[in-house]
Amino acid sequence: MKAILLKQAGGPENLYLADIAKPTIKENEVLVAVKAISLNPADVKPKYNDDMLSMLYGKERPIILGWDIAGTVTEVGAAVTNLKIGDKVFGMVNFPGVGNAYAEYVAAPEAHLAVMPSNVSFEQAAATTLAALTALQILSGKVNKGDKVLIQAGSGGVGHFAIQIAKSFGAHVITTASAKNKDFVLSIGADEVIDYHTQNFEEVLSNVDFVLDTQGGKVLENSVKVLRNGGSVITTVGMKLPEAITALAEKENKNASSILVHSSADDMNTLKAMLENGTIKPTIYKTFDFEDMANAHREVELGRTVGKVIVTLG
Structure with a gap:
């Protein structure tokens, strides 16, 4: 072969x-x-x-x-x-x-x-597959109807699935994207779009219930800052959180963690159903x-x- x-x-x-x-x-x-x-x-x-x-x-x-x-x-x-x-x-x-x-x-x-x-x-x-599984495994059981959810880099592989899945859970979805991708992320379910070239999301957002981070670094740090008291951020970057992020989350009574996606037929079948009923595309x-x-x-x-x-x- x-x-x-x-x-x-x-x-x-x-x-x-x-x-x-x-x-x-x-x-x-x-x-x-x-x-x-x-x-x-x-x-x-x-x-x-x-x-x-x-x-x-x-x-x-x-x-x-x-x-x-x-x-x-x-x-x-x-x-x-x-x-x-x-x-x-x-x-x-x-x-x-x-x-x-x-x-x-x-x-x-x-x-x-x-x-x-x-x-x-x-x-x-x-x-x-991997991108959709990542979004599903991060959001399932973490996001509820009415939650204010921030998806970092919403036009990317993980991001564009995360917007659709969070929206299907009844969340109010905010995402970061470039101006040229604004119409795209709105078309797949985003309620608000922050142009990361011209706006700092940490200056315009607060009291966010949940953040899905795909960027790490300063973006992850600022994602912690925009959370409400008791809110959560999960990042796909790195298998272990930097100590500074852990310390910041603890200090502000917020939750920060990382995730490594894993293979799962059960989750693949959930995605299958979402594809069949049009929840995700x-x-x-x-x-x-x-x-x-x-x-x-x-x-x-x-x-x-x-x-x-x-x-x-x-």
Whole structure:
């Protein structure tokens, strides 16, 4: 099969196409013929740092990056009960861990996949994986009807799903975005938009119930400051909060934490239902051919995507 390999840490030029053996599956896994792959900063940024690559993938080289796939089941393990050959499926495979997604075939645990809804394409399904799971796992059980919710970077992968999900929970949704993306975030459910180029959100907001942060640093610090007494912020940046953020939250009687998204068929099936009933709709910014993976990475690295960058096979 064809796969995109990374031999050593570095830029997109270090990604290369190769023919390798198909993966074999375990009894709880299925083999998926991949039709579409979604790219994330989580698989684009670490390739520059060998220590980060070793932490995520181990020390063996070359490695196959990526976690987000949509495709068709071609083989099922003996212990698989909910999926069958021919099913169209989507999911985030083995996160945290090694997903090996940049390939024609991927061995995936049944417990990480859902059957695709009939009203979406492979590209749309692949887009609704890591970013959508992150938004769902952060917001579920944390946001209630009437809450004042701030979504940082609302036009991005996580952000554009978070706006839609928070809105479906009955929240009043505020987001930060550039002026050129204002109409987009309003169209997917934002009630208020703060142009981060011309406004400092911490100067115009207060008494926010919940903040979803995707930026870290000073943005995270200021997100704590705009919370109401007892309010909460959850960030996707880093597995451990900086001590200064923890201290600030404690001092002001607020809650700050970080989250690492995890693979879950249950959550994928929640997203499936949301896709089916129109609660969420993924936005695809650009699509690249599999052989053009390096340029797909370069696009994500620009940091200007609205929604998701997708790579297609076949």
